[in-house]
Amino acid sequence: MFKIIVLCLLGFALVAAWQILIKIKVTEKYRNRYLLKAVPANNAIEVQADRSVEGLIVEIEYCDQVLFDDAVQLFFEQNIHTRDIDAAEDIQRNLLKKLPAKALTQIRKLDLNEWSIYWNFYDQSLEYYVGKYGVFCSHVDRYGEEHKSEFKTRS
Structure with missing residues (x-):
């Protein structure tokens, strides 16, 4: 049994x-x-190597890279050229809502009343820089190409 x-x-x-x-x-x-x-087969997942650690491979989804570039394109179309540092957190927060979850950001206060906001997502980045001579935006897209926008002030 x-x-x-x-x-x-x-x-x-x-x-x-x-x-x-x-x-x-x-x-x-x-x-x-x-x-x-x-996702199309040729753009399914792009694999990039992290330069800081040898042998570490980070998988980045194509749709997140496109999302970052599209959000930055909308940012450029808004023609934001605010020089007031009190508005920096609002600018940072509004764009960060549209970016992928793993995007990082930082506000830097520099000398001579200059400041900048920096967003990055792996190899892609956007910098909004306010200086003595105007407002400058610089964007590096997913292909490594740099795009710039300038709003110069008359001195």
Whole structure:
């Protein structure tokens, strides 16, 4: 009787393990199929190496890179040229809402009433710099190209 109970339990365990393996395989198959349809094959995921740590590879999704560039493009279209440092946090917060979650930002106060806001997402960046001679914006996009915008003041 004991042998029959052990064999039944062993049979149930094997069937449960088999069902779990099938579920994992099916889930992976459909997940891969969905990702290939959702994002074009040539732009699915770009892999970039982190220069600070040798051998560390960071996967960056293409849609996050496009989101960063699109948000910066909207920022350039707004033609913001505020020189007041009290508005810096509002400018920073409004753009940061539109950027990918892993984007970082920093406000720097410099000498001679100069200040800047810096946003970055891996190799992409945007700097909004307010200086003595005007407001300057510099953006490095996902291809490594630099775009600039200037609002010079007359002295």
